[in-house]
Structure formats: C-alpha cells, structure tokens
Amino acid sequence: MNRPRLFRNGRLFDGVNFIDHTDLRVDAAGKQIELGTGLPVRPEEEVVDLNQRWLIPGLVDCHVHFREPGLVRKEGYATGSLGALHGGVTTVLEIQNNPPLLTSAKLLQRKLQSLQGVSRVDYGCYGNLIEESLAELPAMAPWTPAVKCFLGCSTGLSGISDEGVIRRLFAAAAAAGLKIVAHCEDDGLMEQAKAQLKGEEARRHDLRRPRIAEVESIRQALRIANEVGASLHVFHLSTAEGAGLVVGAAGRGQAATGTTAPHYLLWDAEQAAKRPENRLKVNPSIKYQEDQQGLASMVAQGSLQGVGTDHAPHPMEEKARVYEKAPSGFPSIDLLLPLTFAVHDRHSIALESCLAAVTRLPADEFGLVDKGRLAPGADADLVILDPTAKRQVEEKALPSKAKWSPYHGLRLRGFPEQVFLRGQRVFADCRALGPPRGRSLFGP
Ligand SMILES: [Zn+2]
Structure with missing residues (x-):
C-alpha cells in the first residue's frame, strides 16, 4: 500500500489539455481518485505542493x-x-x-x-x-x-x-x-x-x-x-x-x-x-x-x-x-x-x-486504458517537472547501459524532477527510489 497523496496547485496536463491551479488526489492503491481546485487535505495524506510546476501522466x-x-x-x-x-x-x-x-x-x-x-x-x-x-x-x-x-x-x-x-x-x-x-x-x-x-x-x-x-x-x-x-x-x-x-x-x-x-x-x-x-x-x-x-x-x-x-x-x-x-x-x-x-x-x-x-x-x-492520462480511475503514473529548467545532456551520466548518446551536449528542457509509478515515488533528483516495482500489463 502507498501513502495517499494530494498533489496541490499544479499546471496539469490530463492527456488532452492543460488545466491550471489544479489538485490531484491519489489513493493508497495507487489510483487517481479526484481532480479539482482547492481539494481539502485529508489527515492521512501527504501533500505535494506543486506551486504551478507541471504534473503530467x-x-x-x-x-x-x-x-x-x-x-x-x-x-x-x-x-x-x-x-x-x-x-x-x-x-x-x-x-x-x-x-x-x-x-x-x-x-x-x-x-x-x-x-x-x-x-x-x-x-x-x-x-x-x-x-x-x-x-x-x-x-x-x-x-x-x-x-x-x-x-x-x-x-x-x-x-x-x-x-x-x-x-x-x-x-x-x-x-x-x-x-x-x-x-x-x-x-x-x-x-x-x-x-x-x-x-x-x-x-x-x-x-x-x-x-x-x-x-x-x-x-x-x-x-x-x-x-x-x-x-x-x-x-x-x-x-x-x-x-x-x-x-x-x-x-x-x-x-x-x-x-x-x-x-x-x-x-x-x-x-x-x-x-x-x-x-x-x-x-x-x-x-x-x-x-x-x-x-x-x-x-x-x-x-x-x-x-x-x-x-x-x-x-x-x-x-x-x-x-x-x-x-x-x-x-x-x-x-x-x-x-x-x-x-x-x-x-x-x-x-x-x-x-x-x-x-x-x-x-x-495499445489498449492501456489506465495509462497515459490524468483521470479518476487511472493509475497514478505521474511526472513532476519545471518546463523552464534546462540541462546539458551528458551522455556518461545517462542511466541506460550504453553511456553514449546522439544527443550528447545538447541543452534540453523538460527533465523530470520526480516520477511516480502507481502512486509510489520511484524517481527523484536523477535517482531511482526503492526496489523495482514494475508490473506486467498483459496476461489472462
Ligand atoms: Zn525497433
């Protein structure tokens, strides 16, 4: 089970549109349950203050x-x-x-x-x-x-x-x-x-x-x-x-x-x-x-x-x-x-x-109805980012195995600050958090 969370006051992209000054509530099962403005904090919830940073699927x-x-x-x-x-x-x-x-x-x-x-x-x-x-x-x-x-x-x-x-x-x-x-x-x-x-x-x-x-x-x-x-x-x-x-x-x-x-x-x-x-x-x-x-x-x-x-x-x-x-x-x-x-x-x-x-x-x-969107019922797979922060791509620092990139040296923006998988914070400050929690999405 996860800590239930309230993401507050973000610029949200729901998969179709941006919505400003919006909150998203995530339950202990890692599902999104409520989107809205000025949602009240519940006692068990951790509040993540977004300050108009972006929250996207x-x-x-x-x-x-x-x-x-x-x-x-x-x-x-x-x-x-x-x-x-x-x-x-x-x-x-x-x-x-x-x-x-x-x-x-x-x-x-x-x-x-x-x-x-x-x-x-x-x-x-x-x-x-x-x-x-x-x-x-x-x-x-x-x-x-x-x-x-x-x-x-x-x-x-x-x-x-x-x-x-x-x-x-x-x-x-x-x-x-x-x-x-x-x-x-x-x-x-x-x-x-x-x-x-x-x-x-x-x-x-x-x-x-x-x-x-x-x-x-x-x-x-x-x-x-x-x-x-x-x-x-x-x-x-x-x-x-x-x-x-x-x-x-x-x-x-x-x-x-x-x-x-x-x-x-x-x-x-x-x-x-x-x-x-x-x-x-x-x-x-x-x-x-x-x-x-x-x-x-x-x-x-x-x-x-x-x-x-x-x-x-x-x-x-x-x-x-x-x-x-x-x-x-x-x-x-x-x-x-x-x-x-x-x-x-x-x-x-x-x-x-x-x-x-x-x-x-x-x-x-590909039929993944719980993925790729902000909506009640969808998985709380979320990315927090500051769209103005730029960073130079340093190929040796990339986590995948090859340690080189055709994009090496480019200054890009939109790097994730934090990533959540089904409600769990799994990545922050360029580092993975906790054990691998990925699941298969297919099977009878
Ligand atoms: Zn291919």
Whole structure:
C-alpha cells in the first residue's frame, strides 16, 4: 500500500489539455481518485505542493528494445527501465529482436514473469510474428499488445518480403484478433539502391535505405492487411509519404495506425551523415527536411498514434566500427520527455499534441486504458517537472547501459524532477527510489 497523496496547485496536463491551479488526489492503491481546485487535505495524506510546476501522466514508450533475455550485455531491464524513469517513462512496450524470439504463449509468459522485480516501469512485450509463431498466435493473444513483423531486414533479423508469406502471417494474426506492428522497408528496393551507389555515397545510410523502400513496403503491407482484414500499425515512420499512406488508409476506414520517433522529427539525412561513429545510423534511415515537416504536421494534428523512441542500444565500440560493420540504432529512452519538448520547440507544434503523442495516444492505441492520462480511475503514473529548467545532456551520466548518446551536449528542457509509478515515488533528483516495482500489463 502507498501513502495517499494530494498533489496541490499544479499546471496539469490530463492527456488532452492543460488545466491550471489544479489538485490531484491519489489513493493508497495507487489510483487517481479526484481532480479539482482547492481539494481539502485529508489527515492521512501527504501533500505535494506543486506551486504551478507541471504534473503530467507518466510517458508510454511503445517501442523499445531492452534486449533481455539474450543480449543483456547491451542493455537489460534493470538499466533500461532506469533510463525510462530518467526520460519520464513509466510504461514500456518492448520488442524482442534478438534470440530467443517470443514465438509462443509460454515464452511470453516466462519473459513477463522474469522481469518482475527487475523492471522499474510497467511493461508489455510484443510477440514475434514469424512462421514459427503461426500456430501459437491464439494462445499468445492475452499475453501481448500486438505481434511484430519485420518487412525489411534490420539489426539481427532478416525481413520478410515474399507476398504469400506476408499474407499468411497477416491472416493468422487477424484470425487470432491480434494487431500487427510492422517495420516496413522493402529489402529488394534497398538491394537495388545499394547496387547503384559508389564511393562516399555507398556509405550514405539514407541512400542505401531510401524513401521508396519504406513507402512501397507500407503500400504493400496496407494492401495485404486490408485484403485479409488485419489491423496494422506501422512503427517508426520516417517518410512523410509513407506516413501519409497510413493516415490516408485510416481515413478510408481501414484499421491502419502508425507512430514515428523523435529522431525523424529532429535530425535530417545530412546531419546524420556527418555525425561521427555512425551515431545516427538507424533503421529506417533518417530522411529529409520535407519528411521532418510532414511528420511533424501529422503529430500536430494527432493523426498519428504517437511517438516512440525505438531505444536500441549498442556499445560504442560496435557503433564506432566502419560504416558497413556498425549496427543500427541508438539509445534514447533516457531523454524521451526532453526530446518531446525539443520537438515542440523545433516545429512550434502545440505542446498538448507533443505530450499526447507520448502519453494518451500510444496508451489508447495499445489498449492501456489506465495509462497515459490524468483521470479518476487511472493509475497514478505521474511526472513532476519545471518546463523552464534546462540541462546539458551528458551522455556518461545517462542511466541506460550504453553511456553514449546522439544527443550528447545538447541543452534540453523538460527533465523530470520526480516520477511516480502507481502512486509510489520511484524517481527523484536523477535517482531511482526503492526496489523495482514494475508490473506486467498483459496476461489472462
Ligand atoms: Zn525497433
């Protein structure tokens, strides 16, 4: 049981709007029970005086790789979830993209249970949608928010490009009532692009993994999903055109959704190419100004289902290899809330839209009705922050394991002061408090 708390006189973001001079009451079970102005203090309550500092829902990061089990030398839930708290994140939805893949209910169940007492944030894990998991999908459904399909190769996994196979996988997911979350980049188009590149250009990630590879892969995935009646979510949208296809399909009534990532809103291909040590080598590749702007306007309009980090840590000694041998991906969950402010500051998008993209929208997208909002009945996952306080990113001080960051040296704002998970204060002054209290959000 928790200490019941009254958060008093804050500027609250409830998942949709800001409300000034407002109080929030949290009960001993870690639930929000009352929002209002001038709420009376009850004798058993601890009062947290906000003085108009901000109180927002804990962030929901719907796309992370913590690499446990199998590659804990690169991350693991102990460090990854601490990084999450540092970034204001209290819920992660995680993708296993290294062996052992999650291809059965038993494997999912075992993984979810093994993280109890390890994870500092609440968690769910996507199952893997591959041939081996087909017969298992109905049994997997209660244990997972969705199943992940790689249409296009990425670190450690080859992509599926055979149309017949995609159709079979999508139809099986639909029959099991499972949403598909997809990495869309067409392998054939990437091979073609690569074959035409020479010299310096052959080391340009945006040219080897060009726009058209994402766009055509999304077009194909949407078409097949529509034909077999599958619900499709496209992850880490990097092109305005590809994202537009998803939004367009949704507008025609198809069950099509998608998210982008902070790096597609904050960097462009020229910048990515110039960064040393392949720091911004990531799949899909970082694209161009027009893509940034197009994606930003979709975030502003709320036509995407949010922004997830794609936190994908690798040690610097691997990233600093020659381009061809360096793995794709980088850590970023430690900074999700400050990066959300950076997106707002860069693109002049309403802060409400930016914050909704990392709280309510992804929570709604993956059925987490108790997460990502301030409302009676919801979990008291909360972040207190002073939006004016700036801090320089010091990569070595970030809690996740890699100890380097493509955002190193930037001055950002919006770092969490305190974080609460289901009513418990779990993070303050850049340090974790108490034992890991994260829970699995899935199971029958
Ligand atoms: Zn990923």
